[in-house]
Amino acid sequence: MSRRDDQATGRAGVRRTVTRTLVVLAGMFAFAFALVPLYDVFCDLTGLNGKTSARAQPLVEQEVDASRMVTVQFITRGSQGLPWHLEVNTRQIRLHPGQREEVFFTFRNNGDATTLARAVPSVSPSAASLHLRKLTCFCFQEQQLAAGETLKAPLVFQLTRDLPADIKTVTLVYTLYPVQSAQAEVARRESITEGDSA
């Protein structure tokens, strides 16, 4: 092959290589963003990140598994300097899988302004999160509290019978995060259908 031909094929080759690498680049950039929903779907299917459903789920009618007991622990905590306090009326309960349970949480705004916050749940071990059904939860929405105001809200849940046998303790953590009022889709007490006055 002559030098001139070499160069011609070389240049065409360079153009082809560049086009192909650019396609791969664009693909990988898109892939990085696609990983975000994929990660969520993956976690929803497997329960890997210990997140619970963001919406109320119906009770599964099933017979209670009286043969075993599971301990459910509740942990509450604040964050990011939010002047709120979150408390739970029982730190720990023992129940049978299949059983419906109700626990009350008390929010208090210790600050001197009306603020919005949201309690974000996390379950561990994460494998339990697929079997934890919440019929009612304050965590589905933001709460808004005036200065000094208190709000008592229930969590109604069920641990279904298919909870893996090796799980003896389930820990449910609620972390309070501040919410900027601009981005809030506030639904104050509407969500809290049960036991508003309890």
Add this chain to the structure above:
Amino acid sequence: MASHLPPKPTPQHSTTTAGGMAESGHARPRGLMRWLLTTNHKEIGTLYLLFSLTMFFIGGIFALVVRAELFQPGLQLVQPEFFNQMTTMHGLIMVFGAIMPAFVGLANWMVPLQIGAPDMALPRLNNFSFWLLPVAFLLLLSTLLMPGGGPNFGWTFYAPLSTTYAPPSTSFFILSLHLAGISSILGAINIIATILNLRAPGMRMMDMPLFVWTWLITAFLLIAVMPVLAGVITMMLMDINFGTSFFNAAGGGDPVLFQHLFWFFGHPEVYIMILPAFGIVSAIIPTFSRKRLFGYASMVYATAAIAILSFMVWAHHMFIVGLPLVAELFFMYTTMLIAVPTGVKVFNWVATMFRGSISFEPPMLFALAFVVQFTVGGFSGLMLAIAPADFQYHDTYFVVAHFHYVLVPGALFAILAGAYYWLPKWTGHYPSVRLSQWHFWLSVIGVNLTFFPMHFSGLAGMPRRIPDYALQFADFNLVSSLGGFLFGASQLLFVLVIIKCVRGGEKAPAKAWEGAEDLEWSVPSPAPLHTFETPPTFQPREH
């Protein structure tokens, strides 16, 4: 360095692929403009290398601030906030500003020479990729002076430390990382296009020197993961400035997702910093053993295997985030699997030396130190790969010891070895043997004094990235700090070697080392500005 290259006017070859100013037939621009506008792969290579050296010293000074603070327990020199900025900037600058540009610089210089090409495939792009870097790093360094200080969240910039709790300068940090990332991507495109299309007639893929092979694979890794890094920092930028919640738990995001995305980039990134080093060492050891490289094909396959596996191990950085058991096991085994191709490489280097007639010129000294000490880092990596053990070791100085062994006496020593190996080709003079030996021995002693004790302080539980520590770690830290200053100071010798080598010294012939066989040794020393304008005749050798 290259300012001593005699510019060889070759107007009859003005149609080469090396388009641009220099070849347009006019007088070449002089002084600063020459460097600003150059499209010549050798000059750009030199620019990259000088930039990398500068960053190496800046990042080194930051490391010495850290070591000075850790010299004894308690807080003496700096505030914890500034300490955090120093550890972060040290990591960022060494990874993105020193190691990576050094390899790109070596690729610019040597890949065209090793494959018999007249220049890089895209010379103007090459110029642009380089000049992005000074802009990126000036911006990054300037964040230190901004209100709230520079990045302080570690080189891994985990969200929400780098989003919700980050200093206001973080958007500039993101911008600078974007620029550095674009530079790497463009560099990678250029290298791939050069290697795939501009090889001398007759040179098949399996005839390419290993430095070319390892860089080709590295460039593919860059193309695959730099966009992911760009995606992650774009998400951070949106979380910070536009109220999205990719990584913000309050808004339904997930901080652990950040770690998955980061390490999906991050683990291949650590191989980006080591594969070209493998290539350099695979060139040097055969030269000074006066034997063919043992197992050429297995070297190529091992490199490819490491690159592919590197996409399947990322969560070994995340053993303690609460992965399910199957994931812990999966990532543990895949990580250990990487040790197999890595072991093949070490075996081949040793087998190359076996019954060779070895001589210990400066490049060989660094290459030998590389093999031994990189292996130390590989072993500590294997310890970290054991998930249950990593629960104990994670985020301690043991991890710091591990990655400094693979990166300093690993990647950095390979770069130094490459510099000593090719300096005769770049400058036409041999580097001073006496000075380089001083440089070598002081570096080896300094590196081991600095990093070996970190294994012990780490196993004993000393956490990383904390400016103070419990009394029982005092002795280990004292040794580490003294070693660090020794190592830092001995790098000044390297600068002296380079200056002397550019100025003069023993003249080197075209084939500067007796056992060196690759194409770069067929052009005169110093390499003229334009080489291989007519492709060389390439004689494939038996591997």
